[in-house]
Amino acid sequence: MKIFTGSVLFILAISFITGCKMKGPAKIESRTLTDSVTVHDTGYTGIKQYMSGKNMVKEVTFKNGVREGLMKSFYQAGEVRQTFWYENGLREDSSMWYYLEGQLFRATPYKRDTIDGIQKQYYRTGRLKAKIGYSRGLRTTYLEEYTPEGKLVGSYPKLVVNVVDNYKIKGIYRVSLELSDKSTSVRYWRGDISNNVFDTAHCKTINIIKGIGFLDLKKTGAPKPSYVGVIAEILTNFGNNYLVYKKIDLPYHDLN
Numbered sequence: 001m002k003i004f005t006g007s008v009l010f011i012l013a014i015s016f017i018t019g020c021k022m023k024g025p026a027k028i029e030s031r032t033l034t035d036s037v038t039v040h041d042t043g044y045t046g047i048k049q050y051m052s053g054k055n056m057v058k059e060v061t062f063k064n065g066v067r068e069g070l071m072k073s074f075y076q077a078g079e080v081r082q083t084f085w086y087e088n089g090l091r092e093d094s095s096m097w098y099y100l101e102g103q104l105f106r107a108t109p110y111k112r113d114t115i116d117g118i119q120k121q122y123y124r125t126g127r128l129k130a131k132i133g134y135s136r137g138l139r140t141t142y143l144e145e146y147t148p149e150g151k152l153v154g155s156y157p158k159l160v161v162n163v164v165d166n167y168k169i170k171g172i173y174r175v176s177l178e179l180s181d182k183s184t185s186v187r188y189w190r191g192d193i194s195n196n197v198f199d200t201a202h203c204k205t206i207n208i209i210k211g212i213g214f215l216d217l218k219k220t221g222a223p224k225p226s227y228v229g230v231i232a233e234i235l236t237n238f239g240n241n242y243l244v245y246k247k248i249d250l251p252y253h254d255l256n
Contacts, residue, residue: 043064044062055076055078056078058071058072059071059072067089070084071083071085082095083096084110085110092111094108094109095107103125104122106120106122114136115137117134118132121240123148128150130240132240133196135196138197139241140197143236143241143243145238156234156236157179157181157183157234158179158180158244159177159178159230159232159246160177160180161176161177167219167252171218172216172217172218173250173255174214175217176212176214177206177212177214177215178213179232185235186208186233186235187208189205190204190205190229191203191204192247198231198243206230217250217256219252220254220255222256223253225250227248229245229247230245230248231243231245232246
């Protein structure tokens with residue numbers, strides 16, 4: 001009887017140890033699976049409407065609290081004013097701007113929330129009005145404009161440069177800028193257009209008096225570039241900016 005009891009106890013002990021060994025990894029695996037479960041975003045999913053008094057001003061589509069899909073803004077009477085397409089909270093594809101009567105006015109391309117590509121403008125008749133170039137949010141020199149009849153505009157004012165050389169007397173070399181048609185709808189900048197892109201962050205405005213820009217370059221005695229770059233930002237009759245860049249060679253190499 002004692003021998004039988006001892007055998008039973010031995011078998012039970014072995015079973016207990018084996019059971020523990022088997023249960024250990026299962027517990028760890030279960031714990032690991034639980035720890036790796038992703039908690040879903042509890043943000044709003046659906047369409048939200050934003051009101052101003054009794055008028056709806058915009059309608060936004062959300063997914064898990066982030067803009068995803070179509071966004072619309074509206075005119076006061078309820079007509080669609082503008083549309084954007086969002087992907088993961090960023091504007092993508094083309095945004096559309098409409099006339100009050102419903103015709104497309106402007107289509108603007110977006111990449112990762114930044115204007116990039118050719119923006120197009122339209123007349124109420126549906127004819128193309130203009131094509132304007134953008135690169136990563138910055139204007140390029142590309143511009144095409146069309147008359148209401150569909151004819152490409154090919155004539156723009158020229159940039160006229162005049163100089164007054166007082167370098168030897170006053171140490172000043174004055175550059176004046178004006179448009180060939182004497183228009184005053186212009187802004188002048190000192191700087192360069194690099195890779196066909198106009199970046200105002202790397203340009204300085206030039207003082208203007210009655211449409212004429214004045215840039216006074218002063219003698220420094222230190223080596224400086226042998227040229228100065230100037231840009232005319234001309235407002236066209238169609239309401240767009242036409243860019244003209246000119247590189248002006250300097251007779252003295254210490255002007256700034």
